Structure formats: C-alpha cells, structure tokens
C-alpha cells in the first residue's frame with residue numbers, strides 16, 4: 001500500500017480517512033516580516049489557535065488535512081507537527097512555490113539569469129520529499145504549485161515542470177492554485193506534457209468558476225479538481241460553488257472532485273480587523289463549513305452519502321496512491 005508522508009511520519013494512504021485537500025494552518029504573504037508591527041511568532045499560541053480551529057471539524061470526523069502552504073508563504077512545518085500531535089489529525093506538508101505575483105520569485109529570478117533554476121527547484125522538491133524539510137525531519141507529502149490570472153509566466157512554467165519531474169520520480173501528488181477560474185486546462189496540459197500522472201494531479205480552486213465548459217475541459221484531461229474554497233464568499237458565492245458541485249456530480253464526476261476551504265487559521269504579520277462587509281462574506285469560512293453546511297445542503301438535492309464519501313475519502317486516498 002502506498003505510503004504518505006505526514007508531519008508525524010509515513011502512513012498508509014488507506015488510513016487518511018476524511019480529508020480536507022487544501023487548507024493552511026498559517027500563511028504569511030512575502031514581506032510580512034518587514035512590517036515593524038508584525039506580531040512575533042509564538043508557536044505555542046499558534047498551536048492553540050489551530051487546534052481550536054480544527055476542533056469542530058474533528059467532531060464531524062475529519063482525519064487528515066493537507067497544509068497547502070508552499071515554501072515561500074511562511075510555511076511552518078514545526079507547527080504542523082505540533083498541531084498534529086495535539087489534535088491527532090494527520091497533516092500533510094507541502095513542498096512547492098507560489099505564483100510569481102504573490103510569492104517570492106526574486107531569489108530564483110536572480111539566479112535564473114545565469115543558472116538552471118528549473119533544475120534547482122527540482123532539487124529542492126526532491127530533497128524535501130525524500131530527505132526532509134529543513135532540520136524538522138518532516139518530509140513533504142504533496143507538491144503545491146500555482147499560476148497567476150490568465151497566464152502562466154516563464155517562472156511559473158519552470159516551477160510546474162520541476163514539480164512534474166519530482167512527481168514522476170517520487171509518486172507524490174501535485175495540487176495547484178489557479179487564479180479566479182483561469183489556467184486550469186493549461187496547468188493540466190503542461191504537467192501531463194512533462195509526464196506527470198494525471199491521476200496524481202488536482203487542479204485547485206476550480207470553484208472560483210461556475211463555467212461548466214471550463215470544468216469539463218479540465219476534467220477531460222483525466223485530472224481531479226478541487227472545489228476547495230468553500231466559505232470564501234468574498235471571492236465567489238457559495239451558491240454558485242454548490243450549483244457547480246451538484247451539476248458535476250449529476251453527470252458522473254464524483255470520482256474526480258475533492259472538497260476543502262483554503263482556510264487560514266493564522267495570518268503572519270500585523271493583526272488586522274476586516275471591514276464588516278468582508279467579515280459577513282467570510283462568516284462561514286472555517287475547517288468545518290463543508291461538513292456542517294455544504295454537505296447537508298447538497299444532499300437535499302439528491303447528492304448521496306456514497307458520492308460524499310468519494311469526495312472526502314476515496315478520491316484523496318487515490319490521489320495519494322491508495
């Protein structure tokens with residue numbers, strides 16, 4: 001049986017159980033640490049916040065969380081480890097790089113003037129999957145890649161190609177970030193063109209579009225899709241996400257859909273209060289929204305327990321090789 005790297009070591013893919021395929025325990029946009037009023041990092045505090053945030057979802061049966069924070073967005077593997085120990089939830093850590101516009105491409109773009117950064121990215125991904133992340137002893141269990149709005153930049157193309165090669169070498173799956181319902185088809189085409197296994201690719205944030213033509217074009221590549229931003233109504237309404245989900249299930253795609261929230265339990269940087277209208281649009285954004293609200297609501301339209309089980313248990317298991 002395929003083994004999956006988690007924050008606390010390798011487990012069988014069959015032991016993943018109900019899985020949220022794209023979440024974050026912590027996230028910091030590059031530059032947060034240049035803010036003089038940035039809250040100092042306090043691991044114990046953050047462990048507490050994460051455990052509290054996961055508590056409700058745990059009551060609904062949540063067993064595994066994929067922490068999709070890549071190398072350049074403030075990833076804290078020691079936090080994943082401590083939260084997993086405290087909660088008993090498996091946490092799968094990522095290796096990978098975010099999109100050029102909001103990640104940290106400067107170092108690689110500088111080196112790229114003279115050196116082969118695609119090869120260097122591949123080395124990083126391979127090291128973090130097979131040796132470990134820093135000195136944590138934690139091995140990455142998933143590769144996270146991302147592209148910007150409406151195009152894949154030359155930098156992002158190198159990240160995706162390095163990821164495809166690392167996936168081919170290790171069997172570790174790739175999950176992606178797409179921006180505002182764009183570039184899903186191009187991501188899948190590029191990754192598969194580099195011989196990544198479509199069964200081990202999940203094109204993410206597809207629920208930021210309800211264009212079924214776009215969904216079917218991505219699905220025609222044989223990859224899975226993540227409807228993985230439930231609750232972020234500031235970006236796209238849940239009603240359209242639900243309509244898309246119900247429609248795709250009705251025409252037979254239950255084996256290719258995974259669910260999540262892209263929730264962020266802690267932001268690195270200066271504390272901030274969201275304006276009231278934004279708060280209202282994020283009222284349901286949590287690790288439990290899918291279990292508590294979305295599943296019961298779509299079940300009223302005829303979605304079955306078997307389909308739900310596929311999306312939360314079987315499909316993640318298969319993505320990870322089980």
Ligand SMILES: [Zn+2]
Nearest residue numbers: 022024068262
């Ligand atoms: Zn994310």
